[in-house]
Amino acid sequence: MKAKELRDLTTEELTLKEKELRQGVFNLKLQKAAGQMANTAGIVKTKKDLARVKTILRSREIASGANGTRAQG
Numbered sequence: 001m002k003a004k005e006l007r008d009l010t011t012e013e014l015t016l017k018e019k020e021l022r023q024g025v026f027n028l029k030l031q032k033a034a035g036q037m038a039n040t041a042g043i044v045k046t047k048k049d050l051a052r053v054k055t056i057l058r059s060r061e062i063a064s065g066a067n068g069t070r071a072q073g
Contacts, residue, residue, distance in 0.1 A: 001049050021050040
């Protein structure tokens with residue numbers, strides 16, 4: 001999925017997409033371990049899509065001013 005397409009989605013849709021992609025990576029790894037997967041490129045593609053989603057979610061979080069809590073000291 002292209003980053004442009006992902007940016008057009010709402011935050012809730014991106015969160016749902018993140019969960020779907022995490023489950024997809026898990027399933028693909030299981031298939032690879034079981035020897036059922038002929039083409040392992042699907043794992044790499046899915047992981048890159050997951051990284052794109054997480055990057056967009058994080059940039060929205062930073063833009064909204066919710067930087068999270070970090071211990072200062």
